[in-house]
Amino acid sequence: MGVNPAPLAARCLYPRFSVAGSALHLAIDLGAGSGRAMLGRLDETGFFLKEVHRFQYPPSRVDGHLRWPSRRLLEGIEAGIRSAVHASAALGAPLETVGVDSWGVDYGLLDAEGGLLEEPIAYRDDRTAGEMEAVFAKVGREEIFRRTGIQFLVFNTIYQLHAHVRQGLPAGVRRLLMIPDLCHHHLCGSTSGEYTNASTTQLLDADRRAWDDELIGRLGLPREILPEIATPGRELGRLQPELQGRLGAPGLRVIAPATHDTGSAVAGTPLREGWAYVSSGTWSLVGVEIDRPLVNQNVARANFTNEGGAHGTLRFLKNVMGLWILESCRKEWAERGLAMDYARLLEAVAAVPPALPQPAEHDRGAPGEPGRDGAGAPPGPGSPRQGRSRLPRFALRFRPPNGRVADREGDRGSAHRGRREPERLPEPGHGRRGRPSGPRRARGGHRHRQPDRAGDRDRPGGQPGRRPCEGGREREATAVRAAGFTGLDPGGRAIPGDRGAVLMSELRIGVVGLGWVAGAHIDAFKAVKGARVTAVCSRRSWDLKALEAKYGLPLKAYTDYAAMLRDPEVDVVDICTPHPQHPEQAMAAARAGKHLVVEKPIALRHEDARAVRDAVRAAGVQACVCFECRFSAHFTLTRAMIDQGLLGELHYGEVDYYHGLGPWYGQFPWNVKKDMGGSSLLTAGCHALDGLLFFMGGQVEEVTAYETRSKNPTFAPFEYATTTTTLLKFADGRVGKVASVVDCLQPYYFHVHLVGSEGSLLDNRFTSTRLPGLKKDRWSTLETSLVDSGDVKDHPYVPQFQAFVDAVQAGRPMPRTDFETAYESHRVVFAADRSAREGRPVKLVELP
Structure with missing residues (x-):
């Protein structure tokens, strides 16, 4: 379990395909003024791009709202495909794929049959007047930015949907799709939501790049209508048979590009390291590419945003006045009375x-x-x-933000115009800024993303496709300078500048509890950059020199927990005590202003876990819960496969925990007691349940659980059932199963089986229709270590703790195992235990 998962994940996320060859690809580029169909080809000889159709779909007032004419828009797309078919025939090359990009934030609502319930409301409609204040009354502005990293614009989807819910959603709504997803649905029936456009909703967790269920629930928004997130480059399906015949495009594949138009513009731009970009269209955006969200007070104050990008990147940018x-x-x-085109x-x-x-x-x-x-x-x-x-x-308008992004240490800008015609347009900015302007009509660049799935991963002119691991530090350094810091130190931490916040150079860890788990934590922190263990606390008295010799560290030793909390030289409290002590110790640490690392479970009762959550929220501290399996090579690689779409849309999953720990665990009296060990799920199997939620995503609606136990006398001391099977029903209709068996007589086994529309994964084996060349009658094997040991010294604490330290230092949320995410997993555990205890299904709404 100690294998570094990064290279494995990168290999899965960015596989190398063969060159696309002479096939043609069609990009449908929708703007708030007009749309166009761009036919292109990318091969070893270069890059060809030609406009084959242009159409308009101005919004108009219908039923008191400014709405987009969906029929006119979709007819324009069909006309574009028809024109592309004729053009490709004239060029003597096949038309292979089509994809749509558009502006962000707007959406349409579908019924159970996939029909559009009403014309989509345009972002310039006035329905969101005063809606930001209504949202902030439920969840504060600072918390929303901390969770999503997205700038505050009154027309963001979060405020549009909040207004829609308040005014009344149409009856029978089953799915919300952003504008390009709506177009893809029309073309091939897909109901997924592409990541870059979904990021503009301000409802996506910036770190997990998934819907923020906690935020959505607290705002009273309907989580069940939000789609599965699809990554750029995913094949969504083939053109519907009726359209294939009518448009003369048999077998045309529909590919999700970076469906946010700026995401496609940036993906198609040959940026060099340290360069900023300007993407100009109806609105204009200035920014840089980074690999991890940049979220702190300076960024929020300047109203920068962290929008999703292609190739695993984020677009750190600012909206400014556009065309x-x-x-x-x-x-x-x-x-x-005076009509004037751009040329004139x-x-x-x-x-x-x-x-x-x-x-x-x-x-x-x-x-x-x-x-x-x-x-x-x-x-x-x-x-x-x-x-x-x-x-x-x-x-x-580009100067204030770009003065922060590009005018430091020789960073350069690349100005790119959007769908407008004039060649002269960037010249005033070019003359003032002294920066080079970029290639013509860069927003045709979303066609770059389609061959990613169809064949090529390289850019024209021999420039390799950008990947998260390439040049990320320079892009992040540029973004850090944009937020008011001097740059990055050798350890990757922001160096405060004249506007930067004062950051701790090193986090000092105080560990409470000195059992076997604490030893594993202390050893892990030795390998973490930017942190060191400086204090320990135990109810027993220890010889300080013996402790320092044991752990190889200079330490302070406390027997009084309150005294350690008063120590100003302790920044983080790491709780490794028996389960019942976790809630009070965690709340006390939060109230003392200490960041937290908490071993699972965070509590043995739902009300105690909720109290800890509230204390962490109120204190504004960071908290990491030790669901460390999410950082294992196996889990990281599996999640990467899901995000890449190799398994399609998951509809069933099972994750099971088999660990014959009963005899060994039974030697600790506190663990076998019902009021101290809790349950099979709480003491151990919660890792499996959390793993299922990590893979499946979405919101659990209802659970049904059953308990039993072994008749072997070895397990007799346990006061709670040592085997639990839990069935989970998700809000979107998917199902899952978790078994927690701690009374088995077998080697440790962490079982994962995921079933999707395009493939399945069984532990470290998989099948996928998305990877050509795989044999369909046998499993293919992943090159990864498995979660195959219950010994904590083998657990992936190092990558988890490194992510936590990086998050605290950067002032951004902890990825994967933040407290809010862990609390949701605990809610499901508590619901399962209640179901087994009361002999009935339990809905999650019963445990707020």
């Missing part, structure tokens, strides 16, 4: 001396009076002076 204001000017001038406008602009008004923040919704030139009274309609004043204002 919609120029588009609004053209619309206003047209209403006054820019030709006139070029002859006018530049104007440099101070850039102004416009309302994110209606633009107000864009036709004024900012210098006083509005000039005549269509005045080039207005356009000339707009373009530098547009460019100057």
Whole structure:
């Protein structure tokens, strides 16, 4: 279990496929002004891209709301496919794939048959007025940012959906899909939600890159309608048979690109290390690529955001004024009787001396009076002076954030325009910033992502596809500088700058309890960068020199827990005591302002676990719960396969824990007692239940559990049933099973079996229809170690504790085993124990 999982996960997440060859791929690029169909090819000879269709679908007021015309939009997509079929025939090459990208935040609602219940409401609708305050009354602004890492914009999905629920969702809603997911559903029937667009909802956990069930539940939003998350590059299916015949595209495969348009723009951009980008369209975005979310007060104050990217990256960026204001000017001038296309406008602009008004923040919704030139009274309609004043204002909007992102230590910017026509547009920004501008129409770049699944992983011109492990430190350093820090030290920690928060250079750990688990924790922390154990606490008196010799560390020794909590040189308390002591010790540490590491279980009763959760929340400290199997090579690789879509959509899973620990565990009197050991699940099997939740994701709705025990006299001292089988029903209809057997007479066995729409995994063996060349009548084997030992010295504490220390130092949430996530696993355990005790199914709503 000590194998480093990173290379294994990377191998699974980014397999190498053969070159795509001469096949053509179609990118449907939807903007808030118009859509276009871009036909492209990527092979060893280079990169070809051609627009084959353009269409419009302006929103209009229907039933009191500004709505998108779905029929017109989908007809435009079909026309684009038809045009691509004709163009590919003329080019003599097959059309292989199609994918759709769009703006973020907007969504549609489907019924049980997959029909659209109402026209999607546009983000510029005024229904979210005052909605942010209503949301913050339930969950604070700081906590939302800490959990999601997403900037606060009034039209984010979180506020749209909150308003929708408050005003009343349509009857019969079964699924929420973002706009590109809605288009993919029309094309092939898929009901998954692609990651990059889902990240704009402000409902995704930034670290886990999954729906934040806790946040969603506290806001009263319907978790059951949210889709399974799909990663960019996943094959969603083939064009529906009726569309294949009507559009003349037999066998056309539908691939999920990075469906957020900026995600595709950045994925298609040949960025170099240390470069920032500008992606310009209806809105404009300035940022850098990073590998891990950057979440702290400086980032929140500057309203930067951590949106999902392709290739496992995040887009650390800021929204600034985009081209919609120029588009609004053209619309206003047209209403006054003077229609002017971009070519004509820019030709006139070029002859006018530049104007440099101070850039102004416009309302994110209606633009107000864009036709004024900012210098006083509005000039005549269509005045080039207005356009000339707009373009530098547009460019100057890039300076405040890009001054943070790009103007340090020689970092460079790459400016990319979106779907607009003019070639002259970036010049005002180029002249002011002294930065190079990037390639034409970069948002056609989402076609880069389709061959990832169809064949190629490399960029044109011999530039390798970006992966999380490549250049991540430089991108992270750039992002850290953007948030006001000087940079990164050799250990990867942020160095405070003039605006940076003061960070601890090293976390000092105080361990309470000195049993066998504590020894494993102390040894693990020796291998963790940025932390060291400096104190221990036990009810027994120890010889300090003997302790220091045993652990090889200079230590302070306490017998009074309260005294250790008062020690200012203890930053983190690591609780390794018997189970019943965990709640009081954890709450006391949180109230003392100490970060926490807590061995499982966090409590033996639901009300105690909830009290600890509330104390951790109130104190604002970080807490890591030791569900360390999530950091094992086996679990990491399995989760990577699921995220990559190699198993398809999981509908059944079972994770079982078999450990003949009864005779050995029975020597500790506290463990065999019902009021101290708890149950088979609480004392050991919770690792399996937590593993199932880690793999399956989603919200458990109901559990049914049964208990029994061995008749072997060896297990007679246990006051609780030593075997439990639990059936889980998820809110979206999936099912799972967990067995916790601690009275077996066999070697340790941690069993994992996952069944999906495209394959299955059995321990370290798998099948998948997504990987060509695999034999369908036999299992393929994963190169990974298994969770095959119950001895804690073999547990993957080192990667877990390293992730915890990194999170505390960076001021971001603990990934995978944060307290909120662990609390949800404990809720299911408590529900299972109640079900077995009371002989009935238990719904999770009974344990808030």
